[in-house]
Amino acid sequence: MKFWMMLLILGWRMSWLSRNSEGFQAQLEDKDFVLQFRNFGGSVGRSYRVANGKVKATPGIHHEPTMTLSFKDSAYAYKTIMAAGKDPKVFMLGMGAQDIKTEGDPSLMMWFMGISKYLPPKKKEKNEQEEA
Numbered sequence: 001m002k003f004w005m006m007l008l009i010l011g012w013r014m015s016w017l018s019r020n021s022e023g024f025q026a027q028l029e030d031k032d033f034v035l036q037f038r039n040f041g042g043s044v045g046r047s048y049r050v051a052n053g054k055v056k057a058t059p060g061i062h063h064e065p066t067m068t069l070s071f072k073d074s075a076y077a078y079k080t081i082m083a084a085g086k087d088p089k090v091f092m093l094g095m096g097a098q099d100i101k102t103e104g105d106p107s108l109m110m111w112f113m114g115i116s117k118y119l120p121p122k123k124k125e126k127n128e129q130e131e132a
Helices: 002-020 022-030 074-084 089-096 107-118 124-130
Strands: 032-039 045-051 054-059 065-069 100-104
Touching: 002 022, 002 032, 002 045, 002 054, 002 074, 022 107, 032 074, 032 107, 054 107, 065 074, 065 107, 074 089
Parallel strands: 032 065
Antiparallel strands: 032 045, 045 054, 065 100
């Protein structure tokens, strides 16, 4: 359940960032691909279409993704993706242990690791919190 929900929220967040974050928008320039996350069994999955400076998320397994990241199970996927913002090496460690498998264009995994810094919401400054 956590993995499914996280993939849903990830789609919302990337879509929002594509409209509101100049840094994130720069990462989308000249990109056209489908990135998919799923568990090994395929019972949980979501794809993200990146094209024309936008991100569109679609539930389920895509028939022809450009790159797929498959995780051994949903709990492991949730834990790994949540940790990736602080330590991008978690993907490499998971791949080394065969807990994460990639299919397709491996450069897109590096792209995702590069955008992971934009994914967590920014913390409010202390002055903003006092005014709220």
